[in-house]
Amino acid sequence: MTFLWAFVIGGAMCVAAQCLLDWTNLTPAHVLVVFVVAGAIAGGTPWYHALVQWAGAGATVPLPGFGYTLVKGIGKAVAQEGVWGLFTGGLSAAAGGIKAAVLFGLAAALVFRPKA
Template sequence: MEYLYAFLIGGAICVIGQILMDATKLTAPRVLVILVIAGALLQAFNLYEPLVEIAATGARVPLPGFGYNLAKGAMEGAQQGLLSAITGGVKAAAGGITIAIGWGYLIAIIFNPRSVR
């Protein structure tokens, strides 16, 4: 059942993003930002944590999961002080950020991307 929930909830998040791109004039980067902010806001009101408990990786991997991770780290850091509140989100998401930068660099070296005119 864990795989089914991960697939359904992760898929639903992706469908929401696709609908936003198809039904509005929003560009892909704007939709990505909206999804990250939505995850952070849902976590601020403790609404995203239940999705993570049910769907696990299906809710953590999509972009709202990144926002959730940032907000959760900042909220946990806020218990230790102002500086920890500022750095807590980045510390919590450091692994994902590192992987994204590393893979992006590696793919850019392998495939030699060009600018689109």
């Protein structure tokens, strides 16, 4: 069932973002920031965790999932290290994705040319 809900929830989040893009004057960059911030706020509640249990990648692959990952990481780090976890937790949890994007970005810049 997770496979079905992954599609539906992932798609639904993108529909919400598209609504924001088409019905307001926000640029795509603004919409993405809105959603990552919304994900961080929702990530602070138990509900987003429940959504992840239920919809799997549907809740973690779209950008709100990134905000959720940051908040979850902070929560974990704070539990282990106290206040300093506020500074280290978020990026530790998201490190894999960010580092992958940096490395693959550099690699692609060396290998490919923009072709349009």
